[in-house]
Amino acid sequence: SLLPQNNITLYGDAFFRNHGFNLTQETTCLPPSSPSDIGRALYVYPVCFLDLKTKDATSFSCRFSFSIIPNPICPFGNGFVFLIASDVGSVSFSSGHMGLPQLDNSGSQDSFFAVEFDTSFNPSVGEINGNHIGVDVNSVVSVVSVDVTSKGVDLKSGKKITAWIEYKDSAKLILIWLSYSSTKPPTPVLVAQLDLSNHFKEYMHVGFSASNGKGSAMGFHKSRIIGEGASAVVYKGHVPSGGTVAVKRFDQFNQKAFTRNLFNTEFAIMASCLNHCNLVQLQGWCCEESELVLVYEYLSKGSLDRHIHKASASSTTLPWSLRLQVVIGVASALAFLHEECER
Numbered sequence: 478s479l480l481p482q483n484n485i486t487l488y489g490d491a492f493f494r495n496h497g498f499n500l501t502q503e504t505t506c507l508p509p510s511s512p513s514d515i516g517r518a519l520y521v522y523p524v525c526f527l528d529l530k531t532k533d534a535t536s537f538s539c540r541f542s543f544s545i546i547p548n549p550i551c552p553f554g555n556g557f558v559f560l561i562a563s564d565v566g567s568v569s570f571s572s573g574h575m576g577l578p579q580l581d582n583s584g585s586q587d588s589f590f591a592v593e594f595d596t597s598f599n600p601s602v603g604e605i606n607g608n609h610i611g612v613d614v615n616s617v618v619s620v621v622s623v624d625v626t627s628k629g630v631d632l633k634s635g636k637k638i639t640a641w642i643e644y645k646d647s648a649k650l651i652l653i654w655l656s657y658s659s660t661k662p663p664t665p666v667l668v669a670q671l672d673l674s675n676h677f678k679e680y681m682h683v684g685f686s687a688s689n690g691k692g693s694a695m696g697f698h699k700s701r702i703i704g705e706g707a708s709a710v711v712y713k714g715h716v717p718s719g720g721t722v723a724v725k726r727f728d729q730f731n732q733k734a735f736t737r738n739l740f741n742t743e744f745a746i747m748a749s750c751l752n753h754c755n756l757v758q759l760q761g762w763c764c765e766e767s768e769l770v771l772v773y774e775y776l777s778k779g780s781l782d783r784h785i786h787k788a789s790a791s792s793t794t795l796p797w798s799l800r801l802q803v804v805i806g807v808a809s810a811l812a813f814l815h816e817e818c819e820r
């Protein structure tokens with residue numbers, strides 16, 4: 478059937494409308510980083526994108542029409558993406574950034590390819606302006622993008638626009654055309670060399686994604702919590718320029734002066750004692766009104782106590798030789814903090 482209802486699964490805010498679908502709600506304007514401000518529409522069946530024997534990616538071409546209607550009440554919408562993603566179930570989707578998957582670099586097997594139709598200008602991820610298309614591979618930072626103003630297209634005009642996307646695996650080329658009419662123009666707006674055979678999995682999901690969320694380099698969603706201390710919650714985050722990080726967000730609501738002292742003390746120690754191999758490296762901080770955040774390198778093996786104490790009968794613990802190394806490492810870090818580190 479040609480009815481989208483029979484071929485497409487909707488997620489989040491998306492809903493069917495006439496002979497197509499809306500990705501985001503029209504009237505609601507949820508607070509930034511709200512988890513439910515993302516809409517996705519994916520073809521119900523996964524599609525084969527890689528021949529496992531030859532390792533060749535599938536060449537493809539597609540055409541679709543869209544309109545981006547600006548909402549004066551909710552200015553955060555930032556366009557949408559055409560998305561090919563390996564596992565839509567396991568990846569978390571960021572609020573903002575058109576709801577693109579957030580992959581971390583710590584050995585994630587997931588991958589995605591996306592074409593952004595981007596109507597917001599976000600220089601922190603290297604964007605060129607608020608009216609561009611970009612090609613993304615596993616990151617919100619585009620590998621190539623083009624300003625479509627110079628091609629006579631205004632993505633936010635509200636008019637119907639048709640897009641053609643083609644990938645030719647033999648030439649390792651991606652080509653994109655845009656037009657206000659349904660006739661394919663002779664010249665593409667974007668042509669770029671791209672080898673998708675290294676990124677595609679055998680089966681991938683195809684569809685569209687958008688978000689009305691404001692987004693940020695890292696969001697404080699509860700699915701990203703990796704630990705909790707007495708004064709702070711620690712989140713796993715991803716910064717485009719710095720890979721995976723641990724974000725320690727100090728308690729905002731209780732014991733204001735007390736929390737600020739804890740933040741100040743930890744910040745002072747970690748910022749002045751950067752050079753010891755047994756101390757986690759501080760990579761950044763934020764101190765804005767009640768938002769007190771320290772950003773550390775991410776330690777993928779988790780907390781030491783999990784390796785020292787047996788969690789269950791079947792789990793393994795550290796051998797004594799490694800425990801001795803750990804004790805020496807901790808003692809050396811303590812000695813450094815107390816005696817050698819200049820504050």
Ligand SMILES: Nc1ncnc2c1ncn2[C@@H]1O[C@H](COP(=O)(O)OP(=O)(O)OP(=O)(O)O)[C@@H](O)[C@H]1O
Nearest residue numbers: 703704705706707708709711723773774775776780
């Ligand atoms: N850099 C990191 N990489 C990975 N996980 C981390 C990192 N930092 C903290 N965590 C996780 O978050 C938990 C809490 O960290 P936090 O620094 O708040 O603990 P704490 O030092 O025990 O608490 P407090 O500073 O309040 O005394 C840790 O036990 C650990 O599981």
